[in-house]
Amino acid sequence: MLYEYDGSIEKGRPECVVFPTSTEDVVGIVKIAHDFKLPLVGRGAGTGLSGGTIATEGGIMIAFARMSKILEIDLENECAIVQPGVVNIDITLAVQGDGYYYAPDPSSQRACTIGGNVAENSGGPHTLIYGVTTNHTLGMEAVLPDGTVIQTGGKEADPTGYDLTGLITGSEGTMALITKVIVRLMRAPEKIKTLLAIYDEPEDAAATVGAMTAQAIIPAAVEMLDGVMLRMVEEATHAGYPMDANAVLLIELEGPAEAVDEQAEQIDAVCKECRAREVRVAKSDEERALLWKGRKNAFGAVGRVSPTYYVQDGVVPRTRVADTLRFIYEVSEKYGLTISNIFHAGDGNMHPIILFDPRKPNELEKTKKAGAEILEYCVNVGGAITGEHGVGMEKNDLMPMAFSQDSLDMMETLIKVFDPDRRLNPGKLLPTGKGCLEVRPMASGGAREMVW
Numbered sequence: 001m002l003y004e005y006d007g008s009i010e011k012g013r014p015e016c017v018v019f020p021t022s023t024e025d026v027v028g029i030v031k032i033a034h035d036f037k038l039p040l041v042g043r044g045a046g047t048g049l050s051g052g053t054i055a056t057e058g059g060i061m062i063a064f065a066r067m068s069k070i071l072e073i074d075l076e077n078e079c080a081i082v083q084p085g086v087v088n089i090d091i092t093l094a095v096q097g098d099g100y101y102y103a104p105d106p107s108s109q110r111a112c113t114i115g116g117n118v119a120e121n122s123g124g125p126h127t128l129i130y131g132v133t134t135n136h137t138l139g140m141e142a143v144l145p146d147g148t149v150i151q152t153g154g155k156e157a158d159p160t161g162y163d164l165t166g167l168i169t170g171s172e173g174t175m176a177l178i179t180k181v182i183v184r185l186m187r188a189p190e191k192i193k194t195l196l197a198i199y200d201e202p203e204d205a206a207a208t209v210g211a212m213t214a215q216a217i218i219p220a221a222v223e224m225l226d227g228v229m230l231r232m233v234e235e236a237t238h239a240g241y242p243m244d245a246n247a248v249l250l251i252e253l254e255g256p257a258e259a260v261d262e263q264a265e266q267i268d269a270v271c272k273e274c275r276a277r278e279v280r281v282a283k284s285d286e287e288r289a290l291l292w293k294g295r296k297n298a299f300g301a302v303g304r305v306s307p308t309y310y311v312q313d314g315v316v317p318r319t320r321v322a323d324t325l326r327f328i329y330e331v332s333e334k335y336g337l338t339i340s341n342i343f344h345a346g347d348g349n350m351h352p353i354i355l356f357d358p359r360k361p362n363e364l365e366k367t368k369k370a371g372a373e374i375l376e377y378c379v380n381v382g383g384a385i386t387g388e389h390g391v392g393m394e395k396n397d398l399m400p401m402a403f404s405q406d407s408l409d410m411m412e413t414l415i416k417v418f419d420p421d422r423r424l425n426p427g428k429l430l431p432t433g434k435g436c437l438e439v440r441p442m443a444s445g446g447a448r449e450m451v452w
Contacts, residue, residue: 003061006046006053007108007299008394009310009364014041014055021066023141023149023179030177031147033060039423040145042177044084044116047108049311050392052120052172056427062177064115070094071180077155078185079138084115084178091183100185103130106388107296115178121170123388125221125295126252128346132388134169136184142168142176145419155182167414172390173425175418189254192220193264194282194291197249197271198242202226202341205247206322208274209345213318217266222346223250223295226325229302229340229353236301239294240287249276249345250295298342299353306338306355312371313389314378316348327377328352335370349387350378376401391429399431 004013020026033040039059046053055061068085075098080091088109091102105124106112112122118140123132130136139153153165168175199205205224212222225233227246234241241248251267253260268279282288294301302309316324325341328350332339343351352374356367375385379401386395399408412430416422 003043003046003063004055006051007049007311008051008054008392009308010051010054010393012051012054012056013058014061015058017043017061017063019063019066023143026062026143026177026179027147027149029060029062030143030145033423034146037421037423039426040177041425042084042115042119042173044113044119045087045108045111047106047112048116048120048392049313049389050120050386050394052390052392052425052428053116054393056393059423064113067115067179068113073185074155075100075185078187079155079182080185081180081182082114083180084113084118086114088112088114088117091185095185096188099188101188102136102183103127103186104133104136107299109296114181114183118169118178118181119171119173120390121388123344123349125223125250125292125344127388128222128344129218129220129254130186134166136186137165137169137181138184139165139182140168140178141180142178144176145421145424149179150176153182170390171415172392172429174415174422174429175424177424191253191255191257191260192288193253193260194288195249195251195253195264195267195271196240196280196282196291197251197267197276198245198278198280199247199249199276200245201275202247202325203322204275205249206325206345208249208271208276209321209348210319211270211274212267215266215270217263217270219251219263219267219346220254221250221252222344224248224341224343224345225250225295225298226341228338229298229342232301232305232340233294233298233342236304237290237294237297239290241291241294245277250291295342302340302353302355306357308356308358310354310356310367310371311389312350312352312354312374313386313395314350314352314375314383315385315387316350316378316381316383318346318348320381320383321345321348321350323381324350324374324377324383328374331370331373335366337367337370339370344387347387348383350374372398393427396427396429397431397433399429 039057043053064085067083072081338355
């Protein structure tokens with residue numbers, strides 16, 4: 001039962017869970033599954049938010065928790081080789097004494113594991129300037145569904161041949177089971193400065209993001225919390241967010257000291273031009289860490305208020321963040337649901353969190369409809385249905401909103417090159433046709449509409 005769910009609202013119980021400690025163990029499990037034509041699902045820490053590790057068809061779940069060794073740290077080549085069960089933050093802890101760190105930082109970085117990060121191409125607050133997991137994955141070892149072991153990429157800057165590393169990264173466990181990863185290490189910046197901009201109106205905070213972009217200011221991270229969210233966070237963590245505000249921007253700058261100080265002055269001015277009532281600067285490492293603790297413990301804070309919640313993951317152009325936020329509030333009013341917002345404002349990755357009670361009749365269905373409407377809006381303004389959580393089983397039947405049938409067919413053809421029988425993480429990423437949602441082109445042009 002512990003392995004029938006992840007961080008989404010879906011469930012599906014595997015018939016058995018196996019804990020390998022080596023690549024050889026994985027090969028043995030995969031060959032048994034191949035011989036008996038059993039479904040296979042790889043699982044990391046189970047922190048995913050799109051049902052990516054749910055066993056939709058039973059079968060064998062391979063849990064990588066015991067493959068948790070850092071096999072090599074190579075500072076000369078600024079990389080490390082790790083097993084898939086290594087916790088994200090543990091890579092940084094292993095190298096920070098030498099002035100290095102691992103850049104991708106999902107909010108669950110103290111629990112989530114590298115194998116899952118690679119499978120989902122995870123992001124995080126600091127991906128605004130440093131990129132997502134694929135930008136820090138140099139190579140991997142992986143086991144195919146017939147037990148074949150392959151190596152992709154390497155420590156060199158430009159490996160020969162097709163970019164199979166990039167192809168498998170973000171494939172959501174539908175092509176291969178990752179058993180080793182070569183990750184990029186980065187030097188710690190000379191200076192870090194964290195600012196908290198405080199607003200009376202959420203739209204003003206959202207407009208600030210576009211204003212910074214217009215002035216070619218790119219911080220390391222720009223996170224936004226609306227009033228509903230920041231009050232839940234502050235009550236839980238006492239991070240220093242003002243309880244009477246209706247939005248805050250958490251902005252972080254990294255780099256050479258002179259450049260950071262100059263950018264901080266520019267950002268202060270932009271925030272105030274966009275009607276920020278105050279811009280605070282963290283005065284110590286402890287204060288900075290507390291602000292980020294509030295941001296990264298937000299989901300736990302929501303759990304203190306609502307028995308269940310549904311997290312969405314749409315992406316919009318930065319210039320449409322304010323519009324999208326207004327639309328989310330309209331959806332909240334339409335369905336009578338409380339929706340709090342905490343998201344990566346700098347790259348337009350929206351995370352509306354819909355609070356609901358599954359014990360109330362029809363509330364789960366109503367919540368899913370609200371989430372799908374938000375994603376439809378994101379696509380229609382030039383965005384996407386996911387930025388970092390993945391498609392999984394949560395959004396696979398929404399894929400036709402974003403891709404033509406020819407494109408979806410091409411994706412399926414590609415998956416079948418690796419997994420002809422589609423036994424590896426079945427029911428994920430591509431549409432199954434089992435949902436209650438029909439997506440069809442609108443007569444007005446390229447946008448699409450949903451019919452329930």
